[in-house]
Amino acid sequence: MKNFNPYATFKSGKYENHTYNQIWAKDKDYFYFLASKMDYWGEVVTEFERRDKIFGNVKKVKSIDPPSNQEIKELFQKNPILGFDMSDFIVSVYENLNQFQKQDYYESLLQRNNIKV
Numbered sequence: 001m002k003n004f005n006p007y008a009t010f011k012s013g014k015y016e017n018h019t020y021n022q023i024w025a026k027d028k029d030y031f032y033f034l035a036s037k038m039d040y041w042g043e044v045v046t047e048f049e050r051r052d053k054i055f056g057n058v059k060k061v062k063s064i065d066p067p068s069n070q071e072i073k074e075l076f077q078k079n080p081i082l083g084f085d086m087s088d089f090i091v092s093v094y095e096n097l098n099q100f101q102k103q104d105y106y107e108s109l110l111q112r113n114n115i116k117v
Contacts, residue, residue, distance in 0.1 A: 004047050024048050066102035069095050079115050 006021045015023050015030065023030055031048065034041035067075070069091050076087035090109065097105055110117060 004044060006048075006051075020044065020048075066099060066106055072106070075115070075117070076109075079113065081113055 006024075007019050009017050009019050010023070015027075018026075028048075031041060031045050035045040036042075072094050073087045073091050076090050077085060080086070094102060094105060109115070
């Protein structure tokens with residue numbers, strides 16, 4: 001939809017001076033009501049649904065930095081897995097991952113081994 005502006009405001013009615021985005025967030029049913037009356041509003045609803053689907057599929061980026069290799073080594077030396085010091089192996093895997101994978105791997109190790117930090 002090339003002329004759709006989600007920041008445009010209604011000029012009259014119960015949502016006067018509210019943007020399309022504000023109304024979509026507050027009362028989606030109102031847009032569905034309008035869509036049943038006119039083709040233009042059907043396109044607006046389709047655009048909002050498409051946008052919501054795209055934003056919903058985007059993975060939330062974690063702002064927490066994963067621990068360093070040394071911190072991982074120390075943590076797993078203090079907490080052996082099934083009685084074995086696996087810290088060298090864990091660090092060798094850990095250091096070959098990118099930042100996002102490191103965080104996921106770290107969290108999975110904590111969860112699988114019931115380690116509280």
